[in-house]
Amino acid sequence: MFRELNPILHSELRLAIMSILISVESAEFTYIKKETAATSGNLSVQLDKLSQAGYITVKKGFKGKKPCTTCRITTEGIKAFREYVEAIKTYLDSGKQG
Amino acid sequence: MEEKAINEQESLQIITKMIRNTQKRMVKNEGNTFLIWGYTTLAVTIAVGLAIHFSGNWRWNYLWFAIPVIGAPLNAIFRHNTPKGVRTYIDTVIKYVWIVLGIACFFASVLSIVSGLYKNILFIVPLIIGSGSAITGMVVKFTPATVGGFLGIALGALTLFFPQYSLITFAMIFVIMMIIPGHILNSKSRKMNKTEEASNVQGA
Numbered sequence: 352m353f354r355e356l357n358p359i360l361h362s363e364l365r366l367a368i369m370s371i372l373i374s375v376e377s378a379e380f381t382y383i384k385k386e387t388a389a390t391s392g393n394l395s396v397q398l399d400k401l402s403q404a405g406y407i408t409v410k411k412g413f414k415g416k417k418p419c420t421t422c423r424i425t426t427e428g429i430k431a432f433r434e435y436v437e438a439i440k441t442y443l444d445s446g447k448q449g
Numbered sequence: 450m451e452e453k454a455i456n457e458q459e460s461l462q463i464i465t466k467m468i469r470n471t472q473k474r475m476v477k478n479e480g481n482t483f484l485i486w487g488y489t490t491l492a493v494t495i496a497v498g499l500a501i502h503f504s505g506n507w508r509w510n511y512l513w514f515a516i517p518v519i520g521a522p523l524n525a526i527f528r529h530n531t532p533k534g535v536r537t538y539i540d541t542v543i544k545y546v547w548i549v550l551g552i553a554c555f556f557a558s559v560l561s562i563v564s565g566l567y568k569n570i571l572f573i574v575p576l577i578i579g580s581g582s583a584i585t586g587m588v589v590k591f592t593p594a595t596v597g598g599f600l601g602i603a604l605g606a607l608t609l610f611f612p613q614y615s616l617i618t619f620a621m622i623f624v625i626m627m628i629i630p631g632h633i634l635n636s637k638s639r640k641m642n643k644t645e646e647a648s649n650v651q652g653a
Contacts, residue, residue, distance in 0.1 A: 356457075361453050363463060371469035375537045386470055415529065438463070442457040442546030 354438035357431055359404050364397045365387055369432050372407060372424040380420035398422060406431055471535065480634030483582075483594070487627030489520040500617040510567060513558060519553075543585050550581040555601055568608075571615045575622045577604030582626050587649050593630040599624035 355356045360366050367387045371378055384394050398420075405427030410421045422431070455463070493515050500509035533540075553575045561570035583598025585591070601622045608615035 378535040
């Protein structure tokens with residue numbers, strides 16, 4: 352039986368953001384931008400969507416005089432990511448069996 | 450990357466690639482923290498040794514406190530100038546390990562002067578800092594720091610048995626425990642960054 356894939360996570364850029372944040376304590380906007388090769392505008396929009404879903408927290412501050420945006424995954428985000436991976440497994444397992 | 454629909458295979462590839470890249474992350478000049486504290490300690494040890502030798506005044510031992518006075522701001526400047534952009538749980542563990550050990554070291558140094566047990570401090574400091582190096586090395590899987598840390602702990606005992614050579618032994622310990630691992634780590638990080646840049650150019 353296929354499990355429904357979370358539509359918030361089932362998107363290239365949002366999944367990449369979550370995959371980075373799941374393995375670190377926090378990541379800055381510039382780091383995520385470099386790793387995902389996304390544009391600043393698009394990245395901001397996707398971070399907002401993940402934040403509104405309660406999957407990440409976005410903290411805007413300063414590092415010296417430069418603005419610095421730091422993102423962290425939330426407990427809810429970790430749970431959603433785990434469920435998404437479990438759901439993906441059901442698709443891949445069915446592919447192997449077929 | 451964009452906001453676009455993906456299939457299950459692509460999902461798995463994205464997850465694997467992003468997690469692997471983050472774990473492989475190696476920042477330029479990561480060994481500089483080792484080098485800053487290693488060279489500062491070496492310079493101060495030489496200064497204390499020479500000052501006491503030529504003046505015969507034990508009060509020159511207060512110069513030891515130049516280590517945190519010089520090392521802490523240099524380390525803070527270096528950290529500020531080389532932003533990582535990401536903090537892992539390992540980074541946090543290592544940071545707190547060194548904060549605790551740094552405080553323990555400072556406390557032991559102050560006590561050694563006020564209690565008159567200053568000769569033992571050249572054994573206690575390598576014991577504490579060596580433990581830090583060994584823990585860091587084992588956590589980040591960097592053998593030179595692990596070996597250097599354990600050698601530091603072992604060689605520190607020599608300062609108790611051969612007090613006449615204690616300052617030279619102490620200086621050598623910091624070369625083995627911090628300066629050599631620091632240079633190896635920087636060289637390794639430079640090579641990895643070059644390889645990464647080359648693969649990025651090829652991939653572009």
